[in-house]
Amino acid sequence: MENQNNEVIIQLFHVHKRYGGKNAIIDVTVNFFKNEFVFITGPSGAGKSTLMKLLYLGEPASEGQIIIEGVNLSRLSNSQIPFLRRKFGIIFQDFRLINTKNVYENVSLVLESMGMNRKYIQKKVKIVLRMVGMEDRGNNYPLSLSGGEQQRIAIARAMVGDPKIILADEPTASLDSESADAVLELLKTAHSKGTTIIVSTHDKELIRKMGTRVLHLKEGQVQE
Amino acid sequence: MKTFMLDIFIKRALADMKSNKFLNIIAIITLGLSILIVSAFLLFLININEVIDSCKKSVRIMAYLDPGFEEVQLEGIKQRIREMDGVSEIIFISKEEALKRLKEQMKRQSSLFENIDTNPLPDSFEVQIAPNFETDEKMEALAQKIEKLPSVQEVEYGRKWVNKFTRVVNIFKITAFVMALFFLLAAIFIMANTIRLLLYSKREEIQIMRLVGATDSFIKWPFYIEGLIMGGIGGIIGISMLFLVFIFISINVSQDLASDFVSIRFFSIKDSIWVISSSMFVGWLGCYLSLKQFLKA
């Protein structure tokens, strides 16, 4: 494995996830390292999304330990979960923007919920919107934008809080190749700033372009 | 970099109300109607209490004196009554004083008195009764004792009537109280349901807020503010409607009726603020209950 001289940021130790009787994740033990760019790949239903959900406690693990920056997730109380999630910027295949709020509001919401002051929020939102090439779209509503543009807003939202880790769950799956390239470039930018990037995808072209570590999942298990 | 977020919350609450106008207006109107009904019952209670109080004050024995009694006997009779058990105070009311009081009470019908040049009223004693003496039997006994005194022509007391009246009114009071409570609960229920609908229409937004690390209190506060605002507006509407009804009634009804003897009144400013604050509390409580349920899920 590469990056082994680096510090571990996320540790999974014999993690299982069951939905009712169904095993979505089976005995996964894996480390992610600081400032790593890693792909999780595998066929549909392999457990990629589930694995990511376990990291930000969208779902609790059924068994095993997950340790993020030295904190064992099973020890977190409900009131601590929001603070865990602020370590992450999360990007989805379907963008998940709030359609009743404009672009600026969608992005600033993250900083508002962190309790930042207005001046800082205005400055910071402007910076990230410029970074994703959307600085003049602040007043637009998500549904008036193309898919590629919406995903760039989602990336701006994921980056605005300066998270330690970006989780992108099939971020390019619903985009044309040009938009997909733009997304990859933005993820590289975030990576160059020291962020740990975890991307799930079954886009072989994307993985080939990056040439970094790949974790193969199949039926909930890591393939070597 | 942390800052007090009240302005953000208020902005979000107002934006929310604007984007859900219909739901909000319905909720405010129903809340207003509930407050109208509840405060109508309250106003009834307040006024009936005052009527009863003023009746209670008139728990006294009037002793009317013979027209021809001797002035010199006055102090003697007064002294003998004062020494009786159960008498707390005794005041002499001359017939001139009595006429003056009557004229005052019946200002509006002053034409009745225009042609009177002799005073038909007798001199009298007004005898106040000690509180522990206010039972029917004791009053009756006392009244008979006073009536036997020389120069006392007649005694009169309104205790029996007050007792019956109080009993009926107590039934009214309990009914009014129960109804007020019932409508208050209904208002809370309506509020909770409105907010539940609102939350349901915003469930994706709330889900996303939680994903980006918003705390529950960050999510809840704008709704609380919304509940307080809706409660406040509902309260103002309710109490204003009640005031219009009150004005209408006092113009059309009470002038002809007993208004010369019993005056009904509206809430004081303080009472009104109380009603509106309670309405705000109802708005908040409705929010609180549905949020608690919603965020648990």
Ligand SMILES: Nc1ncnc2c1ncn2[C@@H]1O[C@H](COP(=O)(O)OP(=O)(O)O)[C@@H](O)[C@H]1O
């Ligand atoms: N909420 C859920 N309830 C029940 N089963 C689920 C749920 N989410 C995922 N699964 C199941 O878990 C398995 C892994 O799903 P998922 O993690 O979404 O796979 P992937 O993202 O790799 O396509 C699938 O078989 C899926 O049907």
Ligand SMILES: [Mg+2]
């Ligand atoms: Mg998936």
